[in-house]
Structure formats: C-alpha cells, structure tokens
Amino acid sequence: MRLLSVLLLMWSMTAAAHTHLTASVPADNAMLMKAPEALSLTYSAEVIMLNVTVTDSKGKKVPFGFKPVTKATSEFNWTLPTLKPDTYVVNWTIVGKDGHKVQKEYSFMVH
Template identity: 45%
Template sequence: MKNLTTYLLAIAFVFSSTAFAHVQLKESKPTDNAMLSSSPQSLSLTFSSDVRLVKVMLAGPQGKKVDFGFKPVNAASDSFSWDLPQLSAGNYKVDMIFFGQDGHKMTETLNFMVH
C-alpha cells in the first residue's frame, strides 16, 4: 500500500507540474482578431507568468515587416509594451517566440485589422 501511495503521489506531481509548465498569452492590446477604426498607439502583451521574449515580429499588409523597436531581453517579465508607428489600413500579424521559466520554448500569433 505504501508503494502505491508513493507511486500515485509521484504521478500527481508529474501531471501537476506539466499542467502549470506552459505559459499562455493572457491579454494583448490590440486583442486577437480586433477590427480597429484607427491605428493602435501601442502593442501590449501580458502573459500568465514571467517569460523571456526572444522574438516579436509585426507584419503588415503584404507581409511587410513593421519596425517598432523590439529587442530581445534577458530579464523575464509577465508584461511588455511598445509604442507603435502610425499603421496604415490593412491586416497585421504579430508573431512571438518566448521561453517560460522552465526553459520551454513557446510561440503565439495574433492578428488585427486597421480600417
């Protein structure tokens, strides 16, 4: 019985640590699939826990890269924000790569439209 209890506790620990290991994008501004009447002034990302962002790329109409000053940082945080240049009407895509505290590499994409 003692071995069974130890075994069950070990399994519970593995599954609970796996469940909490992955960080998620909790909030973004603009939000995913937002339809905006004017150019957003900033891009803000909030995660469910601290991450290290290694890539955030904003692409506009025809996939043209929009430079907004992103630089990878070594310090982990759960929120990031950048001022954006004036964006013309069109569809935009934000691709990001980040690492959680456990070193797990994750990706996220969000899209928005400026009318």
C-alpha cells in the first residue's frame, strides 16, 4: 500500500510538472465580432514550438507563415490574415524542457 501511495504521488507530481497553455488570443471558445489580427500562445514554461495550424470549419488550413522554432520560449505570436466568419481550430504541438511532447487544440468563432 505504501508503494502504491509513493507511485501515485510521483505520478501526480510528474503530471503537474508538464508544460501547459496558460493563455491564448483568440481565447478558447471565443465568439468574436471582429476577426483577430494575431494569434498568441503563452505557456507555463519555455517550450519549443513544433507545429501550429489554424483550420476553418471545412478543414482548410489558414496560411499565416508558421515556421518551426528551435529556440525555447514561453510566448509565441503570429499575424493572421483576415479571417472570414467561420469556426476555426488552432492545433499546436510543443516539446517542453522535460522532453515531453504535447499536442492540443482549441477553437474560436468569428461572426
């Protein structure tokens, strides 16, 4: 039982240590009356950004000049083209300093 408690404690500490998205512009589930001019992603620690895509409701990628980044930082910003009214999905993939790869997504809507 004691071993199980130690393993659970270690697992929870490791899970809590992984880097996560702390802020985004546009925000997750945002309903915007005006198209955003930029995409900004902020993380809880420095990460290497492997990939970011923005896709519309038909799955078409929005070109915005993303290039993989080899230098670790905690904040990333890109200028977006003019987005038409639609629902968009931002999908990002990072690697934290612990070597853990994280891929997540969120969506926002432009009216």
